Amino acid sequence: MIVTPWKVSGDVDYNRLIERFGTRPLIRGLLDRLGRHAGHLHLQLRRGIFFSHRDLDWWLDMYEAGQPVGLYTGRGPSGPVHLGHLLPWFFTKYLQDAFGAELYFQMTDDEKFLIHPDLSLDDTVGYTYENALDLIACGLDPEKTHIISDVNNIGHLYKLALRVAKRVTYSTIKAVFGLTDSDNIGIIWFPAIQAVPCFIQSAREGRNVAVLIPAAIDQDPYWRMTRDIAEKLGYYKPAQMHAKFLPGLGRGGKMSASMPETAIFTIDPPEAAAKKVMSAFTGGRPTVREQQELGGDPSICTIYAYYYYLFEEDDAKLAKLERDCRSGAIICGECKARLAEIIKRFLADFQRKREKARDLLDQFLLK
Amino acid sequence: MIVTPWKVSGDVDYNRLIERFGTRPLIRGLLDRLGRHAGHLHLQLRRGIFFSHRDLDWWLDMYEAGQPVGLYTGRGPSGPVHLGHLLPWFFTKYLQDAFGAELYFQMTDDEKFLIHPDLSLDDTVGYTYENALDLIACGLDPEKTHIISDVNNIGHLYKLALRVAKRVTYSTIKAVFGLTDSDNIGIIWFPAIQAVPCFIQSAREGRNVAVLIPAAIDQDPYWRMTRDIAEKLGYYKPAQMHAKFLPGLGRGGKMSASMPETAIFTIDPPEAAAKKVMSAFTGGRPTVREQQELGGDPSICTIYAYYYYLFEEDDAKLAKLERDCRSGAIICGECKARLAEIIKRFLADFQRKREKARDLLDQFLLK
Structure with a gap:
């Protein structure tokens, strides 16, 4: 490393x-x-x-x-x-x-x-x-x-x-x-x-x-x-x-601006960010059936990492998500779609705040 | 060097x-x-x-x-x-x-x-x-x-x-x-x-x-x-x-602030500067008599250097000074005393200008 x-x-x-x-x-x-x-x-x-x-x-x-x-x-x-x-x-x-x-x-x-x-x-x-x-x-x-x-x-x-x-x-x-x-x-x-x-x-x-x-x-x-x-x-x-x-959305490595397809930028259109999430690397199995039988692996899953690092504030819910993944009770498509929705809402809200910040900028600059 | x-x-x-x-x-x-x-x-x-x-x-x-x-x-x-x-x-x-x-x-x-x-x-x-x-x-x-x-x-x-x-x-x-x-x-x-x-x-x-x-x-x-x-x-x-x-007043070497006894500072009291001149290294002979017979060597003389670099504007007079030195017609004490007077006048005048400059300083600073 x-x-x-x-x-x-x-x-x-x-x-x-x-x-x-x-x-x-x-x-x-x-x-x-x-x-x-x-x-x-x-x-x-x-x-x-x-x-x-x-x-x-x-x-x-x-x-x-x-x-x-x-x-x-x-x-x-x-x-x-x-x-x-x-x-x-x-x-x-x-x-x-x-x-x-x-x-x-x-x-x-x-x-x-x-x-x-x-x-x-x-x-x-x-x-x-x-x-x-x-x-x-x-x-x-x-x-x-x-x-x-x-x-x-x-x-x-x-x-x-x-x-x-x-x-x-x-x-x-x-x-x-x-x-x-x-x-x-x-x-x-x-x-x-x-x-x-x-x-x-x-x-x-x-x-x-x-x-x-x-x-x-x-x-x-x-x-x-x-x-x-x-x-x-x-x-x-x-x-x-x-x-x-924070991991990127690809297999291994941190989120990096030099790999924009695996990074979610704050100025990404929410729909575009959602698409990146839907294409992310997960800890899932090759087929739905295998996953339902054997379960997924959240420890290598970028989707799980986003819940973990940022988007699932509730520890009990996070623990349940991990259990459900490992047991095969939840499959990747569902889990991704839910995160994509969360990130879309997050970005829409953040982008509103970010635009408002233009008027506040001067107050924050070193004088 | x-x-x-x-x-x-x-x-x-x-x-x-x-x-x-x-x-x-x-x-x-x-x-x-x-x-x-x-x-x-x-x-x-x-x-x-x-x-x-x-x-x-x-x-x-x-x-x-x-x-x-x-x-x-x-x-x-x-x-x-x-x-x-x-x-x-x-x-x-x-x-x-x-x-x-x-x-x-x-x-x-x-x-x-x-x-x-x-x-x-x-x-x-x-x-x-x-x-x-x-x-x-x-x-x-x-x-x-x-x-x-x-x-x-x-x-x-x-x-x-x-x-x-x-x-x-x-x-x-x-x-x-x-x-x-x-x-x-x-x-x-x-x-x-x-x-x-x-x-x-x-x-x-x-x-x-x-x-x-x-x-x-x-x-x-x-x-x-x-x-x-x-x-x-x-x-x-x-x-x-x-x-x-510009040479210093000692034997060889440039004028340097690290050897204050051989440097004339613009803020030196004119009398102090005159004293430094009177103690300067010259191209003179060990005795007046030898010098009158053999002449001095302006090429190694710091006093001559000051006339040359700064204080004798007139080329003809400078040439005469050099000739008189080499011929023994002028001896070091006389030559030093004249330079000491010139430098005293120079410093008194420069120091007046320098004090006046305090009021002008702001006009000169980069804006």
Whole structure:
């Protein structure tokens, strides 16, 4: 398996990632503390979608001691948003509501320009503002959310980025990110920019804020580097929570914009998304008869994964779905059709919110 | 000899630099063309202080064809300005007057922060505005001069810098600047920032401007790199004129802020500067008697160098000074005392202009 900020492939073994990256599993005691503050335990916590962390216990200690806490996550705006991107954003909203925390949300339109040969700055900056609509549609608080365009808000970032960059050698970047001498000097510099939102709230408020980063596990190298230099700059190390990847609709692999036929984009016409669902890879048997006799396998089924990750909030109903699948009581066509309906309704609703977000956009942009 | 943007040492052989850097000597025909447009030939041209160039002929062709031309030079603000810094600025004013050109002047307060372990951003940005007073005191045109603080004006620079950075690999930077893996990622990125003023006027005016960079020869690696990518970005390659270094007051070596006893700073009290002159290394003999008999050697004399580079405008008088020195007709004490007086008057006058510049500063800053 390969899991880096720029490439995820192979079967991802999340337990091995915890070992390889040196993070810690999200244990029951931490979940209970999160649930207590939030009033309920988020689906993504109950089901282990957020599965690993660094220093979450410390971050909760800080919160419980009345110290200022903040949130940071982001997006590389290289195209339209799909459901896999929304997953941690929904969770971030849950955290923002639970802890009343400021959220700095970084759109890395500089990075995406630097790594994609075919994208112009107009392209990536354009996606920043289009993708921001998706973020806003997730229901974040305009009073407490600050969307950063690296390109357009560089004036807010450059000083902190220079302070980070002065502490990080190319050797470190090579070791942490696997960059090579034939990479461009922009992408070598960029990790300094991605570190900035770990410290920006502290810098703006003139006091040390404990920052938690909820994000997919592939971003971990950035925070390893950032944690190494945070205290030298006089700031706290950022804490992290790591999410699994939402599977795509094909056989294996995460949802990826580079395989649009297996990804559901928030701007897909609902009917088109429903069609993708109806063509998805499932854990079904070759024939209906076999399936009724032998049952299906939800553990490899993308349809089941969508209920699990996003669309079946009720744990008891989810458990029943799994049982019915394994027993052959439900067959794939039926199960797909039901999900297709749910996703159609979800998209219609989300797209309404997303359009409304155009009027709210300015309130969310970093000032 | 070592001549890089960060280190100059040893006896600098300027003819060898022309070969090593692949530049071209400033020949008579080019001087004549410059002089024709300016109305007179600047001391620094008559005396070969600007001695080398790239594409100056093309730049003059463009000007003569009525095409837009611009100027770019800069300063690394890591301390107070000395006479060695003023040398190309005086010449830049001459060019600005002659060609009516816009000048973009870059203060690399990011670079100086990144390479000096002991300098903070407050230090280098502070020097930006202090050093700007010196630049303004040189008499540049506020309508046509734009002083850039990399740190404070990054919003004007970042997009162009990203476009440059995307085209430049770490391998190139390593080869051109001799950076190593243990250098920080900021200084590896920085050449992209230093390239920006080559293109900023074109970007702001929406038309291609032919840019000439008058600067000391040690900056040449930046322009080699920039010239390689300019046309890929749709801009002209910048032309350059290369200056020699003003010697310090000690034995050999250029004037350097790191040896303050052999450098004359613009903020030195005139009496203190006069004392430095009186202690300078000369081409004199051990005794007055020997000198009167054998004569002095102006070719190694720092005092003579100051007349030559800056303070004896009249070529005939300079030639007489040289003859009188070689013949023993003038001895060092006398020659030093006269220069000390000239420098005292120069500094008193310059310091008045420099103080007046505080009120003009805002007009000169990039908007």
